[in-house]
Amino acid sequence: MRVYGREFIMDSRIKKLIGSNMDIDFISDIKFGDSQCPWNVADGTNTHKCAVKNISICKYFCGVQLLDSVLCSYPHVAKSVLSSAEMDRDM
Ligand code: SF4
Numbered sequence: 001m002r003v004y005g006r007e008f009i010m011d012s013r014i015k016k017l018i019g020s021n022m023d024i025d026f027i028s029d030i031k032f033g034d035s036q037c038p039w040n041v042a043d044g045t046n047t048h049k050c051a052v053k054n055i056s057i058c059k060y061f062c063g064v065q066l067l068d069s070v071l072c073s074y075p076h077v078a079k080s081v082l083s084s085a086e087m088d089r090d091m
Helices: 038-043
Strands: 002-004 007-009 061-065 069-072
16 A cells, blocks of 8 residues: 555555454453553443444544554544545445
8 A cells, every 4th residue: 555645545456345244352361462442441441342243333443454453543533533535435
């Protein structure tokens, strides 16, 4: 992927697959190198998840980046920090 200004240009050999069945969270053991969810830390809980299979996507979730980093905008909702060109559909 290359970035020109705010526009992302992907290599044409890469397919973008809509992932409505993804489960992504930071509730696993942080000994294995996971970061902590800043919303869970602020609330003193372990209930917030980035994406829940077939149910929801966190309002702070801004996507993933290779290899396995979650892009998180907490405490700013994703819609307020991403441009429409960075989203694959209306939220
Ligand atoms: S997107 Fe950010 S705030 Fe939301 S659950 Fe994931 S790490 Fe926590």
